[in-house]
Amino acid sequence: MLDGTVTPALTRRSPTAYLARLLRLPRAHGTLTTGLLLAAAILLLSGLGPVLYGRDPFALHTAHVLAGPSWQFPFGTDDLGRNAFARLMVAGRSTLYVAIPAACVAFVVGTFYGLVSGLGPRLLDQAMMRLLDAVLALPGLVVLIFFGAIVPLNNTSLIALLGLISWPPLARLVRNETLAQRERDFVLAARQLGAGFIHIATTHLLRVMAPILVVNFTFLIGDMIFALSALSFLGLGVQPPHTSWGGLLQQGLELVALNAWWLIAPPGLMIFAAMLATSLIGQGLLARSGLALR
Template identity: 60%
Template sequence: MSSHPTGMAVNTRLVARPVPGLFTRLWTGSLSHWVGQYSHPMTWTGLTIFVLLLLFSWGGPWVYPADPLAIHANHILLAPSWRFPLGTDNLGRNMLARMMAGGRVTLEVGLLGSFIALFMGVLYGMSAALSPRWLDKVLMRLLDALLALPGLVLMIFFAALVPLNALSLVLVLGFLSWPGLARIVRNEALAYKERDYVLAARQFGAGTFYIARTHLMRSMLPILIVNATFMVADLILALSGLSFLGLGIQPPHPSWGGLLNDGLQLVIIGPWWLIVFPGLAIFLAIVAMNVLGQGLLARLEGR
């Protein structure tokens, strides 16, 4: 006798269930895998700090709508107060508004420049790994020549030639930062292309582009993400260095490095807030991306 109230056995496999939505499928299929595999205390710490910097730079003007370029002749070099939470500079400009505007430029250059460097490094490294042996050697010798050139000197050279604005600095930093990543991509692609699943795909007629996109890129994705986070930190530091030398974002438009440079010229007369807040912002941005990268790397290595 069946224990079911109706006396009939029910096949639970035939019971209709709601079809999961797109977000549910995406979460269960890939996002949950990434969160579970690459979650690490350092990862969340770095990501939290960087998100707070993004909110400060882009969301701050909605909460505190002040003009970063407005000059207040009666409020020169005021210390932090309720009216000016981060004080004012030597022209009476609101430092909080300038910090938010400088953060937008600094983070944009770091993120977009790293995207360009990542794209070029992947393209060059993958092309070298999948090309004939002789072409791979030629491309690697060219890459060795590029890596032998001092990066900071090249950045200063090109920054002195092009008009200095956010777009030109994104291009300069992006186009000069990819050679190191290209070598990593090439070495990883050479290792992965001899795997059994790649050889099997070739036997079934898969083309070079399909193998690179479907097999090699998926295998290298964690390594690329880790290196991308480190590259963002490197480009923020490089932009700050150029701004410190007067080759970054030009006045009156602010950047964190430019604000730090301006503050150092006046620190002898006592306005400590002009160097503490820009320096702290640069420090937090670099630490956030390095901690995020270290957390991803630790999870990748199984630590």
């Protein structure tokens, strides 16, 4: 330029790059749509299924103990003659009642911790990161088993237990993103105008990090379902008379010698489907946000 400055040239997107983006766009939409449809089916089965089906999951059908799938009992019965299909839907409701609030707890704690660490003084950031490293060094499943064995188990304690053990990875991510954004012009301008921590965090930083946070929240739900299923499989999750998918899987495996496969496959498939749905939704959102930035 005449004034001695260098202005970057405006480059047009090449036809090849534009075509590649068009080919990736349906794939991103397809992944997200598949995940949403699968999640909707699971929510309908677990939420409205028990009401629409109308069968008592605790009723004992003594004449049909360990009966295989039939028109009367689509997923057979267990060793007490209870309707396995009705129990599967009620177990899904119990699983989601714990997993989704636990993911919310982990999300809120991790986000707040990461924002405080990233926006705070350097000394505070170092202290909080050392504490975070210590928490991350603990084996999560072992900690869950330890506290699950000494804490009275109910939905509230399970939500708190799962949520408060799962926040560190998100906290580290939020802290790193906060450090990357805290020196940008809009944050510095807000500070010059007297904005405080809450205003900067909610008005500026959370908006910038929204795509990353939404994607990680979907992954957190899948992690909570898996963790709760693992605890229930070990007998430390949802307690009788209620049950969860992990509890049904554990009960079915106790009868594996009787070849009662209908008590093993459905809860295992439901755990897999729920984790697959959250993974597809997260990957679809991540792909869409990536395409939007290009």
